[in-house]
Amino acid sequence: MAQRRTSTATAKDAATATPAAAPTKATSVKKTAEAVTAVRTSSRRAAARAVSSDAGGGANGVIPAVPVLKTYKLYIGGKFPRSESGRTYPVRGPKGEFLANAAQASRKDARDAVVAARKAFGGWAAATAYNRGQVIYRIAEMLQGRRAQFVELLVTAEGYPAKTAAAAVDASIDRLVHYAGWTDKIAQVFGSSNPVAGPFFSFSTPEPTGVVAAFAPQDDSLLGLVSVIAPIITSGNAAVVVTSETRPLPAVTLAEVLATSDLPGGIVNILTGSAAELGTHLATHADINALDLTGVDGELRTALARDAAGTVKRVYTPHRTPDFTRQPGTARLRAFLETKTVWHPTGAVSLAGGSGY
C-alpha cells in the first residue's frame, strides 16, 4: 500500500488543482458552466484559466497565474507510467480543438498491464467481500469528491451540456455504490447448497474468473467506463481496460480516483490508445481469462472473439447497444464468474446410528 501511495503523488498533486471537498451541485454546475463557456468561446487554455481561477480562489483584477497542465499517462499496477513506446496521440474536443496528448499504449504496455493484473488478482479475489465492498464504495467517495472536475472534463471531452455531464458523473457515482453493495451478495444470490442424492454436503459458489480485458465504450467515456469496470472488479476479478480511443481523458482521471481509493494497484489497469491495435494482443494473451467486448464492434469484435477461442476465454458481448443510464442487471456480474462446486462426505456421526448408505 505504501508503495502505491507514494507512486500516486502525481495524482494527488493533480487532485489539489480542484476543490478537495465535494462542492454542492449548484456551485459545481455554475463553475463548470464557466469552463464550458471558456471552451466554447476560445480554447483549452482559456478553459484551463477558468478552472484555475476556480481552484485558486480567483484573482480579482490580478493577472492569473499560468495553470499547470496535466500529463495524461497510463495506469498500470497502481503507477502512472508513460507508454514504454514513448508514443502519444493528440486528443481533441468535439470541435476538433486540441485538448491534450494521451499516451498511446503499446503491445508491451498491454503485457505489463496483464502482469500487474495477474499479480494483484490473487489478493483481491481473496479479500473479504466486505473489504471489496468498502473499497468500491471508497471509489464512489473519491469520485464524488472530484465531481466538479469530472463534470468539467465531460463537458470538454464529450461536448456534453453541463446538465448531461453532471448527470453522467452522478450516475457513475451511483453505479459504484450499487456494485459496492453487491460484493457480499454475489455468493448468496448465485451460489447454492446442493441437495445431492447421497451422503454429501455439496455447495456451489461463484468465484472470479481472473484477469479480464475490457474494451470500454468509445462514446460514453465515464459512465460507460465505470459501468464496465465496476462489475468486473466487484466479484474479485482484475481488469485491463482499453479506454475510448478518442475520449480517453476521463479514464485517466478516473485512474487518479482509483489510485486514491484503497483499490490495490493492478486491479484496474487503464490503457489509452487504439482498441484495434491492442485488441488482438489482449485477446490472444494466454494469461487473460475473459474479454468484455462492449467497446468494440463489427469485424473487430468478431476477430477478437475468434482470437479468444485460442485459450477458451469467456467473452462478454452485449446483444444491443447498452443504455448505461438504466439500472444494471446481473449479466455483467455473472459474465466474469466461475461456479465452483465442492463436495464432502457427511457421514453419520456414529456407527450406532446405522448409517445405511
Next chain:
Amino acid sequence: MTLFRGDLAHRAGPDSAIGAIAMPCWCAQLHHICRVAALYDRGMGSPAPVALGDATSTRPPATSAASVAVPPRPVLPPHLAGVTADESALRRFLHGLPGVDPVGVESRAAALATRSIKKGSKLAALDLAISMVDLTTLEGADTPGKVKSLCAKARRPDPDDPSTPQVAAVCVYPDRVSIAAAELAGTGIGIASVATAFPSGRSSLSIKLADTRLAIESGATEVDMVIDRGTFLAGEYGRVFDEIAAIKAECGQTRLKVILETGELATYDNVRRASWLAMLAGADFIKTSTGKVSPAATLPVIHVMLQAVRDWRAATGRQVAVKPAGGIRTAKDAIRFLVAVHEVAGAEWLDPFYFRFGASSLLNDLIMQRRKQLSGHYWGPDYVTVA
C-alpha cells in the same frame, strides 16, 4: 524409502506378500517415539513412566500356580516395539493411525456387495462359509440338551447330505464347555467359549482370568474375550492393552478372539484403533461383536477390520484372523463378507483358520442355498434341521 520402486511384482503372490513389509508412515513416526521412550528409560529428565503390563497392582491375586507369572509381553518387530512402551506412546500410535472416512468405507462396502457370485463359485463359497461358522448359543437358557443339540448340528449340518462340511467350531458359555467338549471329542470341531464377563466385560481382571481359566480347563480350544469398552472409550488404552495381554497369557496356546463390540465403539476410527490395540496385545483373532449389541457385524466395519489385519501383516508379517459375529443371517450376507475378505484382506484369509462367522441361524440358510445350488430348486426351513 525406495521400498516399492522398481519392484513391480513385490506383492505378486500370497507368500511374498507376507515377506514384503510395507512400513506405513505412521510406523515410521514410531521410530521417533521409540527414541523418546528410550530416553525416558535412561531417566533423562523426565519421570520414568510405568511400563504397561508391569502394573502389578492391577494383577489379580494368584489363584493358581499357572497364573502367577506376569504375562509375557507380545514380541513385536523392532519398529513397533516402542509403541506399547507406555500409555502415551500407545495413545500417540493409535491416534496416529490414518482416519477412516465413514462415507468412503461404506460406499466401498456397498459397491463390493454388488459382486455377483454364480454357479460353481457360489457352491464353493457356500461350502467355505459353512466351514467357517462358529455355531453359537449364548443364552441364559442354554441347557445341556441345547448344547448337545448344537454339537450334533455342528458335526452334521445337513444330515441328508454328508458331503456338507462341518462347521469350524461351536461357541458356548464357559460352564457349558465341558458338555460341548464331550460331544465333539475327536471331531476336529473347535470349542470356543466366551469369557471375561461376557458380554459386558464389566468385572475385575481376576474374575475375567478365572472365567478364562474355567473355559480352558473345561476343554475350550478357543477363547472369545470382550474388551472393556468403557475403559477404551475413556481413553485408557494401556489398561485395555494390559487386560488383553493378561488374558492372552492365560490362554497360552489357546487361540484368543478379542471381541471389540464395534457397536459400542461408535466410530470407525475407534474400530481401527481397537483392532490395532488388540493385535498389539497378542490377539489371534479380532471379532466384531458379542451379538448382544446392535449394530453388530456390518460390512463397513468388517472392511475396517480387514484393512487392519492386512496392514498388521504388512507391518509385522503376522496374520491375524477375523470374526464377524451377530446379524449375519443369510447366505447372501455371508458371501458378501467373503467377497470383502477376498478383495480387502486377500485370498490368504479365505481359510476357516483365519476367518469365521459367529452365527446360529446363518447355518441353515447356507444349507438351504447349498441344496438349491445342487438340486436346482428352492428349499424350505422344514427340510433343514434346527439345532
Next chain:
Amino acid sequence: MADSTRALARRGATQGSSVTPGSVTPWEYAPAPESALIGRIKPRYRMFVGGRFVDGRGGDQATINPATESELAQVSWASADDVDDAVRAARRAYDTVWSKMSGLDRGKYLFRIARGIAERARELAVVETLDNGKPIKESRDADIPTAAAHFFYHAGWADKLEHAGFGPHPKALGVAGQVIPWNFPLLMAAWKIAPALAAGNTVVIKPAESTPLSILVLAEIMQDAGLPDGVVNIVTGAGDIGSYLVNHPGIDKVAFTGSTAVGKKIQQSLAGTGKKVTLELGGKAANIVFDDAPIDQAVEGIVNGIFFNQGHVCCAGSRLLVQESVEDEVISKLRDRIATLRLGDPMDKNTDIGAINSAEQLSKITELSAAGDAEGAHRWTSPCPVPDKGFFFPPTVFTDVSQSMRIAREEIFGPVLSVLTFRTPDEALAKANNTPYGLSAGIWTEKGSRILGMAGALRAGVVWANTFNRFDPTAAFGGYKESGFGREGGPSGLAAYLDTDSDTADEGAA
C-alpha cells in the same frame, strides 16, 4: 488337538480347517454376464427427426461393440440436408408448441421421460455397455440412474424459472444445437436435453459416431411419453455433421461436450454470431493426497478417480499428487488395490474395467503411455489378464512423473495414472493449478481447514474433498480456464439455456 488332524482327512481338499492354517480355498468369480438380449438390439437404427424415426441421407454405418470388435448394428447417418430438416422441425416445434406450452406441462413431459428411463433402465444399461464398452455395473449403477435423475430434477424447474436467479422473466433461447461425446452417451444426452427442454428450448442433438444407440432408445422413450414432435431431434453422424449443426444459422444456442481442441474450433467459428455457447471440455485433474488423509478411502478415491469408466472421464483424477511422506504407503496400497480390479467383458457384472471405446482411443492411450516411458517415468501395469479380442488397456500407473512430462500435462482419457509428489500444501496447490485445464480436483485430508482452504484456492470447477467423481443434477458441473465455460446442473446450469442477458430491466444488454 491330535484328534483334529484325523477329522481333517474327512474334509475335501478345498475346505479349510479351523485349527490349522494354510488350507485356503481358491476363490474365483464364475462369469456373471448380463444377458445381451435384454438390450433388444435391433439390426438397424434410424435418426429421430420431427417425432419420427427416419432414414438419414448420409448412408449406413456400423456401430461396433468395442469389447468384441464385432458389429452391433447399422445406423443410418445424417447428411447436411437432414440437419436442415431437423433444425426446421425444432424451429417449428418451438414456434408452434413448445414456446406456447406452460412450464408445468413442459415439466410433465420431462417427468414422463425420467420415469420412462427408469422403467427401461436395465435395457438401457445393456445397450450402453454393448455400444460403449463400459462395465455393466457402471451403466447400471451410475449412467442410467443419473440420466433419469437429470430429467426428474429439471422437470421441476420448468415452471419455476423465475426463481432460478436470472430475473423475473427468463426466456428460452429457441433452438439448441448440441453435440455430445461417447464416454457417457445417455448421461450426456440427459445433461444436455433436460435443461434445454426445461428452459423452454427445442433441441437438435448429435450423439458421438461410435455410441449412437442409447440416445435412439431414449428417442423411443420420448416418443412413448408423447413429447410433441420436433421438440427433440437426433441426428447421427461424425464430426462433419456436428460441425454443420453447431454452425447452422437456424440455431440459437450451442452446447458442446468433448475435447478442448474441438471446443476451441467451435468457439472460433461462432465468434461474432451472438449465439450463446457453453463448452464442457477436457481436464487433467489433480487428486491431492495429504499425509493425514484417510488413506484407505483415498486409495479408493484414486482408483475411482482414474479407473471409473476406463478413465474416459473429462474430470478423471489423472494426476495423483501425493505428499512425499506417505508416497510409499499410498503407492504400495494403490498397486495392491489396482491389482484386484477385474478387467474384461463389460457385460460381466463383476467387471470393474471394460473396453476402451474405440481403436482410435486405444492407440492414443498407447501413444501417450509410450511417451511416458520415453520421458523417463516409471510404468507399472496391473497384472490382470487382458482379453485377446476387443480394445482393452490394463490399469497403468506412472511414478517418478514430473510436471513437464506429457503424461502430466495432456489428457490421456484412459486408465493411466500419473503420480507426482509434493512436500507442502503450497507446492501441491502450485502443481495442481499448473495446467491450462481447470475442470476438477480432489483433496484428501482429515483437516477441515485445509480442505476448505485448498478448495478455495484450486482453480477448478468441481472440487471433491475426501471423495471423487460424484455427480448430481442439483450440483453445477463445469470448468475453469480451457476446460470450458458454462455449467451443467443446478441453477447455474439453467443459465446456459436461458436468455439471461436481456429483459431484466437491465442496461438493455447486460
